[in-house]
Amino acid sequence: MSALQPTLDKPESLTGLSDDEFQALLLEGVSRTFALTIPQLPENLYRPVANAYLLCRIVDTVEDEVSLSPDQKKIFCERFIETVKTGHGANDFAADLSPLLSEQTIPAEHTLIGLTPRVIQITHSFDPQQIEALATCVETMAQGMPIFQAQNLSNGLPTMADMDKYCYYVAGCVGEMLAKLFCHYSPEIAAHRERLLELSVSFGQGLQMTNILKDIWDDASRGVCWLPQDIFDETGFDLSTLTPETDDENFRKGLEHLISIAHGHLRNALTYTQLIPSHETGIRNFCLWALGMAVLTLRKIKQHLDFTQSNQVKITRNSVKATILTTRLTGRSNLLLSLLFNLTSRGLESPDWTYHPQSLKAKSAL
Template identity: 65%
Template sequence: MSDDDALQSHLLEGVSRTFALTIPQLPPVLAKPVSNAYLLCRIVDTIEDETALTSAEKRKFCQRFARVVQGSESAEQLRDGLGPRLSTSTSPAEHELIHLIPRVIAITHSFDPPQQEALATCVEIMARGMAEFQDRDLRYGLSNMEEMNDYCYYVAGVVGEMLTRLFCHYSPAIGAHRDEMMTLAVSFGQGLQMTNILKDLWDDHARGVCWLPRDLFAQHGFDLRKLKPNHNDPAFCEGFRQLIGIAHGHLKNALTYTLYIPSYERGLREFCLWALGMAVLTLRKINKNLYFSDSSQVKITRRAVKATVLTSRLLRTSDFLLNAAFSIAGSGLPRHNGQLPVFGHRADT
C-alpha cells in the first residue's frame, strides 16, 4: 500500500466506515480515485454541517473548495481559513480531514485529466446544490416531490454520475453503456438517499429538519407540520409507504445499473451490490415498523450486513440469480406504479 493509499484508507475509516468497507472491493486503479472522491464529498458535507458557520460562510467556503479541486485556488489557504472555524460539533476525524486538505488535493491532481474532471464536476455541482437548501426552513418538510428529487440529486445522484464516469474511464466495456448507466446512476443515488432519509426521519426531526415532501403527504390527508414521534396516524403511514415504493423502484434501477457491469468485474459488482442489498433490507425493516420512533429501530444488524456480503459474493456473476435475489429481498415492499420521479437536468453532456 502506498503512502497515498494508506492516508486515504485512514481518513475513510474515520469519516465513513461503510465506504472504508466497500471501496477496497474495487480494483486498485479504481479504489484510489473513488476513495479520493468520497473524501472530497465529505469535505463538502463537513462545511455544510458546521454549526459555527453562517449560510453565507458555508456557501463561500464550498465555492472556494470547488475552485481548489479545479486547481484555481490554494488548498493551503482554504485549510488555514476553514480549520480554525470548525467547532466541537465537527468530529475529530473531520477536523483531521480538513487539516489534510492539501494532501488530499495533491492526490486528486495526480489523476488522469478525465478522472480529475469527473471529481471536480461532482464537487462543484454538490457544493452549489447543497447551498440552495441552506437558507430554507426545513422544519416542516420540502414543498413537493420535485424538491426532494433535487436534493437527492445534489447529495447522491451526482455522486452516481461521478462514479459512472470513473467506471467508464476504467473499462471500455462499461463505457459502451455510458448513456444508459448515467441515467440509472442518478436513480441509484436517489434510491440510496431516500432510504437514508426514511431511516433517519426522527434523527433529522430532533434537529429541526425534515426532508419529506409536503405535497405527497397532503394527498393522503396528513400535514407534516403535525409530525411528531410516537404518532398514531395511518394517513402519515400511507404517505411513508408511497415513498418506500418510490425508493424501492429506484433500487430496482440500481440493480439494472449493476448488471451493465460485466460479470467478470467482480469487485465492481460487489461494490454496487453491497450498497444495494443493505438499502433493500433497510426498506424492509422500515416497512415492517412504520410507527418507529428512532432510527436504531430500523437499522439492519451486523448479521444482515454479513448476509448481504455473502449473498453478493455467491451470486455476483449471475444476472438471473441476482434478479431473483432482489425480488425475494423486496417481497412485501410497496411498488411504485408509473414513471419514477428523478432530477430532470443531469450535468452530463
C-alpha cells in the same frame, strides 16, 4: 514509514503513509461503510473513488458546520470548488476553515479538513478526465446543497420534485461521477455509458431516500424534515405537524408511498449493476453491497412503520455479513441477482401506488 503509530488524532503520524494508506485511514475515520465497500474496487479505481468520497465529505463538513453562517458556507464552498479544479489554495482553505470548526464536527472530520492539501495533491495525480469527473461532482454538490440549507425545512419539502432535486445534489451527482470513473476505467463498461449515467442518478436517489426514511425521527428532533408534502397531501397528513411523538396512520400511509418510490429507484440500481460486466466482480460487489443494505433497510422500515428511532430499523451486523456473502455467491449472475432482489424486496411496492421514476433525467430538469 513513521515510527509513530498512524492515527487520525495524530495527523503528523500520517506523513509517511502511501497515498492508499493515507486515504484508507481517513475513510475509516469518516465512514466505516465506505471504508468497507471502496476497497472492493479494482486498484485503478480504488484511489480516485476513495479520493472522491473524501472530497465530498469535505463539502459535507462545511455544510453541516453549525458555527458557520450561510454566507461563510457559500464562500468556503466556492473556494473549495476552485481548489479542486485547479489544485491551488488548499493550504489557505484548511488554515482558514480549521479554527472555525466546532466540537459538533467529529474529530475525524477536523483531521480531514486539516489534511485537505494532501487530499487535493492526490486528486491532481489523476489524469484530466478523472479530475474533471471529481470536480464536476464537487461543484454540483457544493452549489446545490446550500439551496436547501437556506430553506425552512421544518415543514418538509413542497413536492416530490424538490426531493428529487435534493437527492440529485447530495447523491445523484455522486452516482454520475462514479459512472464516469467506471467508464474511464473500462472501454467495455463505457459501451453502456449513456444508460449508466442515466441509471446512476436513480441509484443515488434510492440510497439517499433510504437514508432519509431511516433518519426521519432523528431529523425531526432537530426540527428538520426532508419528506415531500405533496405525497402526504394524498394521505391527508400535514408535515408541519410532524414531531417525534407523531403517531398517525395517514403519516404511515405516506411513508409506504415513499418506500415504494425508493424501491423503484433501487430496482434501477439493480439494472445499473447488471450492465457492469460479470467479470468485474469488484465493481459489482461495490454496487451490490450498497444496494443490498438499502433493500434490507427499506424492508425493516416497511415492517415497522411505527418506528420512532433510527436504530430500530438499522440493519444488524449479521445482515451486513449476509449481504456480503450472498452477493459474492450470486454477483456474477444477472438471473440470480434478479431473483434475489425480487425475493428480498417483496412487499415494498404499495399495491395502490405505481411510481415511474422521473428523476432519471433529473440533471436536465434542474
